[in-house]
Amino acid sequence: MRRTIPLLNLIFATVSLSLVALLISPFDRRGERVNKLGRLWATLHLKACGIRVSLEGAENLSDPPYIIMCNHQSTLDIFALLSSVRLSFKWIAKKELFSVPFLGWALKAGRNIPMDRAHPRKALTSVNMAAAMIQEGMNIIIFPEGTWSTDGVLLPFKKGGFSLAQRTGVPIVPVGIKGTGPLQPEGCFVPKGRGTIEIRIGSPIPVTGKGPPARSRLLHEVRGHIERLTGI
Numbered sequence: 001m002r003r004t005i006p007l008l009n010l011i012f013a014t015v016s017l018s019l020v021a022l023l024i025s026p027f028d029r030r031g032e033r034v035n036k037l038g039r040l041w042a043t044l045h046l047k048a049c050g051i052r053v054s055l056e057g058a059e060n061l062s063d064p065p066y067i068i069m070c071n072h073q074s075t076l077d078i079f080a081l082l083s084s085v086r087l088s089f090k091w092i093a094k095k096e097l098f099s100v101p102f103l104g105w106a107l108k109a110g111r112n113i114p115m116d117r118a119h120p121r122k123a124l125t126s127v128n129m130a131a132a133m134i135q136e137g138m139n140i141i142i143f144p145e146g147t148w149s150t151d152g153v154l155l156p157f158k159k160g161g162f163s164l165a166q167r168t169g170v171p172i173v174p175v176g177i178k179g180t181g182p183l184q185p186e187g188c189f190v191p192k193g194r195g196t197i198e199i200r201i202g203s204p205i206p207v208t209g210k211g212p213p214a215r216s217r218l219l220h221e222v223r224g225h226i227e228r229l230t231g232i
Helices: 004-027 032-049 076-084 095-099 103-109 120-135 160-168 211-230
Strands: 051-056 067-070 089-094 113-115 139-142 172-178 195-201
Touching: 004 032, 004 103, 032 051, 032 076, 032 103, 051 076, 067 160, 067 211, 076 172, 076 195, 089 095, 089 120, 095 103, 095 113, 113 120, 120 139, 120 160, 139 160, 160 172, 160 211, 172 211, 195 211
Parallel strands: 051 195, 067 139, 067 172, 089 113, 089 139
Antiparallel strands: 172 195
16 A cells, blocks of 8 residues: 555646646747646645755755756655756656656656767757757756666766767766665556665866867766766
8 A cells, every 4th residue: 555655646736737737838839837837737646745855065056057867866866856956947758758658748848858879860859959959048967877777876878968968068067876776676556665765966077178089077977976976
């Protein structure tokens, strides 16, 4: 019963709020009202699960836009970020999520960006979309690992987000998330128990230089910051 109630709450909230998102999306050009529904969705789920979020470093998000890069251990990362980061932002997420009923519809309604890494030309279109949004002042959140780390150790970073940073010139904000993996490991539909998720937001990292060598240096610098923020 302890896990049934959060699951039923999640299903109800996902269905109902996704339908509301579809209704308001034609009148929400930037998707900001839909994003507020996403924050409500995440907050309701975490409360139903008995999970709180501890946020440190919010002052480092005082002069957007940014490209925000986070480690990724669990579905709970998304709920934690949505409920606690008080900026308007868009996700760059794998395209398969946009095909999931209700959830995918809400992602589209919120003007989030699907990424098809298997097809470089389509991936470039997604990068162009993200660049245009950044130029309009929107923040972008990316999980540079591209998928979950099952043991908490950072996986190799994909280069696309760093190319986007070089193209737009906006700073990268490193974010470390702790506690989500043990609470909801891969294969669990809802968290295994109550607990606290820690989010630590680092100082913005300026983007300097052009070309692959500068991109590689930037990647390693961001990776090092995220490792320190997570205590890995």
